[in-house]
Amino acid sequence: MDSAGVDSATEEEYATQSKLLKDFMSIPSIDKAWIFNSCSGPQAMVAMSQANLLANKRRKFMLSGHISKESNQPVNFHWAPFPTEMTGASAFVPSPSGLKLLVIRNPPEKESPTKFEIWSSSQLEKEFHIPQKVHGSVYVDGWFEGISWNSDETLVAYVAEEPSRTKPTFDHLGCYKKNNSLDKMDIGSWEGQGDWEEEWGEAYAGKKQPALFVINVESGEVEHIKGVPRSISVGQVVWSPNSKDSAQYLVFVGWLGDKRKLGIKYCSNRPCAIYAVRLKEPKDDANEAFPLHNLTKSISSGYSPRFSKDGKFLVFLSAKTAADIGAHWVAESLHKIKWPSDGKLTGSIDIVDVVQVVNCPDDGSFPGLYGTDLLSDPWLSDGHTIILSSYWRSFRVILSLNLQSGELSRVSPNDSDYSWSILALNGDDIVAVSSSPVSVPEIKYGKKVLDPAGKPSWQWSNIQKPIFKCSDKVTLGLSFLQFKIIKVPVSNVSECLTEGAKRPIEAIYVSSSKPKENGKCDPLVVVIHGGPHSVATCSFSKTLAYLSSIGYSLLNVNYRGSLGFGKEALQSLSGNVGSQDVNDVLSAVDHAIEMGLADPSRITVLGGSHGGFLATHLIGQAPDKFVAAAARNPVCNIASLVGITDTPDWGFFHAYGDKKHYTEAPSPEDMSRFHQVSPISHISKVKTPTLFILGAMDLRVPISNGLQYMRALKEKGVEVKVLVFPNDNHPLDRPQTDYESFLNTAVWFNKYCKL
Numbered sequence: 001m002d003s004a005g006v007d008s009a010t011e012e013e014y015a016t017q018s019k020l021l022k023d024f025m026s027i028p029s030i031d032k033a034w035i036f037n038s039c040s041g042p043q044a045m046v047a048m049s050q051a052n053l054l055a056n057k058r059r060k061f062m063l064s065g066h067i068s069k070e071s072n073q074p075v076n077f078h079w080a081p082f083p084t085e086m087t088g089a090s091a092f093v094p095s096p097s098g099l100k101l102l103v104i105r106n107p108p109e110k111e112s113p114t115k116f117e118i119w120s121s122s123q124l125e126k127e128f129h130i131p132q133k134v135h136g137s138v139y140v141d142g143w144f145e146g147i148s149w150n151s152d153e154t155l156v157a158y159v160a161e162e163p164s165r166t167k168p169t170f171d172h173l174g175c176y177k178k179n180n181s182l183d184k185m186d187i188g189s190w191e192g193q194g195d196w197e198e199e200w201g202e203a204y205a206g207k208k209q210p211a212l213f214v215i216n217v218e219s220g221e222v223e224h225i226k227g228v229p230r231s232i233s234v235g236q237v238v239w240s241p242n243s244k245d246s247a248q249y250l251v252f253v254g255w256l257g258d259k260r261k262l263g264i265k266y267c268s269n270r271p272c273a274i275y276a277v278r279l280k281e282p283k284d285d286a287n288e289a290f291p292l293h294n295l296t297k298s299i300s301s302g303y304s305p306r307f308s309k310d311g312k313f314l315v316f317l318s319a320k321t322a323a324d325i326g327a328h329w330v331a332e333s334l335h336k337i338k339w340p341s342d343g344k345l346t347g348s349i350d351i352v353d354v355v356q357v358v359n360c361p362d363d364g365s366f367p368g369l370y371g372t373d374l375l376s377d378p379w380l381s382d383g384h385t386i387i388l389s390s391y392w393r394s395f396r397v398i399l400s401l402n403l404q405s406g407e408l409s410r411v412s413p414n415d416s417d418y419s420w421s422i423l424a425l426n427g428d429d430i431v432a433v434s435s436s437p438v439s440v441p442e443i444k445y446g447k448k449v450l451d452p453a454g455k456p457s458w459q460w461s462n463i464q465k466p467i468f469k470c471s472d473k474v475t476l477g478l479s480f481l482q483f484k485i486i487k488v489p490v491s492n493v494s495e496c497l498t499e500g501a502k503r504p505i506e507a508i509y510v511s512s513s514k515p516k517e518n519g520k521c522d523p524l525v526v527v528i529h530g531g532p533h534s535v536a537t538c539s540f541s542k543t544l545a546y547l548s549s550i551g552y553s554l555l556n557v558n559y560r561g562s563l564g565f566g567k568e569a570l571q572s573l574s575g576n577v578g579s580q581d582v583n584d585v586l587s588a589v590d591h592a593i594e595m596g597l598a599d600p601s602r603i604t605v606l607g608g609s610h611g612g613f614l615a616t617h618l619i620g621q622a623p624d625k626f627v628a629a630a631a632r633n634p635v636c637n638i639a640s641l642v643g644i645t646d647t648p649d650w651g652f653f654h655a656y657g658d659k660k661h662y663t664e665a666p667s668p669e670d671m672s673r674f675h676q677v678s679p680i681s682h683i684s685k686v687k688t689p690t691l692f693i694l695g696a697m698d699l700r701v702p703i704s705n706g707l708q709y710m711r712a713l714k715e716k717g718v719e720v721k722v723l724v725f726p727n728d729n730h731p732l733d734r735p736q737t738d739y740e741s742f743l744n745t746a747v748w749f750n751k752y753c754k755l
């Protein structure tokens with residue numbers, strides 16, 4: 001043993017495992033793409049990223065290329081010889097004509113300015129530094145992001161953090177200074193804290209007041225758009241269609257954050273609406289105040305606004321089912337409203353339902369929209385069809401939706417066992433990325449073709465590059481892997497269950513294709529996603545592929561409550577967490593054992609967040625089933641979580657199955673119920689050695705939840721190991737964290753599976 005308590009054999013194992021894991025970690029991902037039409041034909045720009053372990057950041061880079069698309073010839077991308085590193089840029093937003101590129105660089109430090117750069121095809125045209133007193137960082141991801149060029153490419157609307165409110169100041173005698181005048185020369189004076197302002201929770205540290213701004217890209221002048229009250233947090237801004245006879249509006253999503261800003265990350269259930277604010281024109285009276293129009297008053301949620309190409313209607317998504325029932329994510333619906341040609345937003349606005357939530361989809365039929373991804377310009381040339389990505393059972397798929405007829409069809413190949421996401425449109429053709437649990441992401445090109453009846457479909461071909469050159473060991477490891485979807489009948493089907501809740505669940509089973517020695521199965525890792533309203537898809541995960549390539553089979557379980565299977569199956573979990581979801585996972589494990597896919601003496605479990613809730617429940621409720629567990633930021637005790645998490649409503653919803661019980665002042669009965677549905681209530685039975693991987697900055701499941709459970713296990717003499725990442729929040733996905741946590745997970749599982 002060395003001073004760190006690691007024996008030389010274990011050290012050797014860490015060293016060996018780290019070499020392969022490092023190779024997996026360096027596999028890039030394909031994040032975004034843009035297509036530009038130039039005089040020499042379409043050009044592509046593809047944004048990719050790769051873990052930079054040493055810097056503990058993601059390295060971002062861009063590959064550009066020319067697309068040649070001659071009739072009867074396969075499509076070809078002629079890529080530049082090397083990608084260009086783009087680290088330091090927070091957002092890239094090409095102008096509608098493709099002639100200008102806006103690059104935004106958010107301040108690395110609190111005091112520094114936000115930089116706006118306008119690039120032409122050959123050089124930097126303009127650069128503006130916007131000081132903190134105008135606004136803080138621009139929102140570049142998540143719910144609030146919105147950066148939008150106007151049609152004549154002179155203005156860009158965007159969302160940025162409103163400057164902090166001025167703080168009280170005190171002089172060297174300790175007296176309050178009027179007018180908040182802090183003079184740096186006034187030695188001994190200091191700035192107080194002032195009123196506390198709530199932030200938007202997990203992943204939004206320091207983000208309190210997303211507000212609307214417009215920058216003039218010629219002069220660099222920035223206008224803070226007035227007329228939006230501070231009680232509304234703004235996101236996803238777009239310009240209304242421009243015509244010389246009608247007023248110009250900014251259309252955006254607003255969330256009310258006046259009472260309490262409940263955490264919004266992973267939470268589509270936060271009520272929100274689409275608003276329009278009219279912009280002042282030079283002829284307008286400077287003192288005239290324009291009203292703010294709520295365009296979606298009649299429903300509890302509206303977001304992702306997109307104007308049709310002819311400007312006649314506005315399409316948007318809604319998570320009204322989630323907002324109404326209180327579940328954090330359910331299926332989305334899609335709607336449209338007519339945009340008045342004269343720009344006069346008066347009277348009531350009719351909302352037309354285009355895609356509704358699906359309650360109980362048949363196998364093979366459309367299950368509803370989930371985690372829908374709409375491009376900023378999702379329209380085909382017919383002007384009424386949009387292309388989007390969504391979850392469909394255990395896959396991500398690409399869909400086309402005709403807004404006139406409401407017809408919805410699957411555009412990514414029906415027979416594909418890969419997941420597909422849209423990257424960009426090239427006219428009516430689609431640039432997509434696809435991957436599977438055993439194959440790294442690849443770019444695919446879908447060429448639109450019409451059948452004799454004029455019905456469109458897409459013919460898919462591979463793009464020769466970027467093909468990620470994995471190390472030989474990774475390539476070899478992946479080449480021996482296979483996967484399939486297993487249908488698992490659910491147990492305890494009672495009459496009171498809805499039809500959708502009685503249907504079999506799915507689990508993705510990944511295994512080695514090598515013949516088994518003496519028919520013996522590889523050890524199994526049961527992988528459990530969080531949420532609970534999230535989903536495991538047939539797509540590539542570097543860390544899970546690493547675990548399979550070192551000799552584990554994986555069983556990734558989509559228990560009832562997962563997205564992509566219809567509303568009835570999802571909603572059946574409400575009020576039944578800790579029992580129905582636990583039983584679903586156990587049914588999947590037992591099913592795998594019965595099918596001869598798992599060795600009952602070598603089963604481990606791995607899950608994060610709600611997946612950690614299930615992992616810790618499982619080792620309590622099925623103490624003889626699992627030889628080792630790894631819990632990542634697990635929810636272990638809802639009673640001690642509700643007072644400190646950014647989403648206390650999550651605890652109430654899952655314990656009671658409705659949103660009416662939620663209060664900031666839980667009663668002793670509430671606390672007792674929270675305890676009863678939590679893993680901590682089964683702690684006396686646990687004997688499984690458990691690895692805890694915890695992020696000290698997690699606001700969703702604060703570290704104390706995992707630490708309390710871990711200490712309780714230690715008190716009982718159960719073997720535990722704890723890794724704490726001081727600067728990580730809920731996802732534990734910073735490169736060094738991802739690396740160290742999966743290295744330890746492998747070594748921990750190997751120890752108990754005798755691998």
Ligand SMILES: CC(=O)N[C@@H](C)C(=O)N[C@@H](C)C(=O)O
Nearest residue numbers: 266328530531532609610611
């Ligand atoms: C809604 C939510 O954040 N729930 C958490 C407890 C959770 O399970 N998070 C998921 C999204 C995760 O995988 O981290």
